[in-house]
Amino acid sequence: MLKGFLTAGSALVIVTLSGAPLAADKTVTLSVPGMTCSACPLTVKQSLQRVNGVEKVAVAFEPKEAVVTFDDAKTSVEKLRDATANAGYPSVLKDSK
16 A cells, blocks of 8 residues: 555656646737627637637627637647637737736
């Protein structure tokens, strides 16, 4: 029984010391100035939700922004911007937390 605990403890130390970065949730605000009607936010939201690693999306027609929470080990701001641009709505990073 003790040997099992030592093995599990050793594995934990190895994983911890491996230097692999831990994933962290990140929240960014994207300015999406090309949204011109009340239907545009739905298209922007759907494009962002399709990005692997995105956890939460809120898009507002006014002030033409998208607030996105994502796992920064799975995706990046650049991929989020690519997603909105590919949907026809180029965006720029406004704020990051």
